Amino acid sequence: MGPGPFLLRVGAASFLLSATAFVTGVAALYRAEGPNAPNLWVYLADPSGRAVLDLASKALTVAVLLWFVGIAIISMTLPPAAESAARLARYLAAIAAAVFVGFLSLQFALVAVLDEGVSPESPEFRALVLQAHAAADWGGWTGIVLLATALLLLGAALARQAARRATGWSAVVLGGLGLALIPIGFGFLFTILAAIWAVIAAIDLFRGGRASGRT
Numbered sequence: 001m002g003p004g005p006f007l008l009r010v011g012a013a014s015f016l017l018s019a020t021a022f023v024t025g026v027a028a029l030y031r032a033e034g035p036n037a038p039n040l041w042v043y044l045a046d047p048s049g050r051a052v053l054d055l056a057s058k059a060l061t062v063a064v065l066l067w068f069v070g071i072a073i074i075s076m077t078l079p080p081a082a083e084s085a086a087r088l089a090r091y092l093a094a095i096a097a098a099v100f101v102g103f104l105s106l107q108f109a110l111v112a113v114l115d116e117g118v119s120p121e122s123p124e125f126r127a128l129v130l131q132a133h134a135a136a137d138w139g140g141w142t143g144i145v146l147l148a149t150a151l152l153l154l155g156a157a158l159a160r161q162a163a164r165r166a167t168g169w170s171a172v173v174l175g176g177l178g179l180a181l182i183p184i185g186f187g188f189l190f191t192i193l194a195a196i197w198a199v200i201a202a203i204d205l206f207r208g209g210r211a212s213g214r215t
Contacts, residue, residue, distance in 0.1 A: 003076045005208065011073030012205035018066035019195035019202075025059030026191050028052050040110070040129050045120040050111045057108040060191070064100040064143070067194060068093045071150060074201055082157035089150040096146035103139030106132040141182055144190045151175030151197065158204075167204040171197055 003011070032043060032053045043049040071093040075086035110125075110132055118125050155171025158164045174197050178190035 003073055007073055008077075008205045008208055011070050012202040014066040014073070015070035015198040015202035015205070018063045018070060019198040021059045021063035021066065022191045022195040022198070025056050025063055026188070028056035028059060029188075032056060040133075041120045041126055044110060044114055050114055053107060054111045057104045057111070061101055061104050063191070063195075064097050064147075067147075067198060068097040070198060070201060070205075071154070074205060075154060077205075078154075078157050079161075082160075085153045085157045089153040092146045092150040092153070096143045096150070099139050099143040099146065103132075103135040103143075106135045141187055144178055144182060144187050147194060148175040148178035148190060151178070151194075164204060167200055170200050 031037065032049065033040060037043055040053075044053065072090050075090050078086045106128075110128060113125065113128065114120060151171045152175040155168045155173075155175060157168070158171060159168030161168070174193040178187070178193050181187050181189050
């Protein structure tokens with residue numbers, strides 16, 4: 001038995017909220033750490049700068065957690081023949097969510113320690129900034145690979161269902177593109193791709209996952 005109408009709408013709402021949070025978080029992160037931004041310890045010396053990074057950390061945390069909820073629910077609409085792919089996609093999305101929350105916690109810590117009175121010019125804070133950047137790079141790449149692989153698995157399963165081919169093939173294309181962006185240094189753009197697919201998946205769930213093979 002697949003998910004009922006209420007759970008389908010929970011999944012759709014989770015995807016839509018996730019898409020909004022991804023875009024909000026990436027926009028805030030680009031403002032704080034984009035190519036035209038000053039050194040982060042300079043940027044965070046201003047309370048407004050701390051507010052922007054705080055928004056980025058919280059929005060991206062909400063985004064990845066809600067995206068996992070959506071993935072978990074849409075995977076339940078797959079037919080029994082795709083159970084292995086559905087289960088693996090859920091596992092990968094869950095691990096990715098934990099990875100994202102881990103390195104985003106270090107981003108949040110940058111704001112928290114300044115609020116406790118640590119000087120942004122202190123050597124200790126600069127060391128913390130470097131640690132947070134390194135964790136974000138490694139954790140971000142790892143999380144993106146996991147999320148993109150989950151998309152590929154779900155996409156391959158969804159594409160086999162006639163009425164859900166658009167949802168499935170878009171997942172395959174966007175997941176593959178996300179993996180391709182990592183070697184050229186633009187892996188962070190996968191968050192935008194994830195937001196785009198979240199909207200597509202939300203529409204699929206609002207339609208009730210009608211092509212589901214589960215009865």
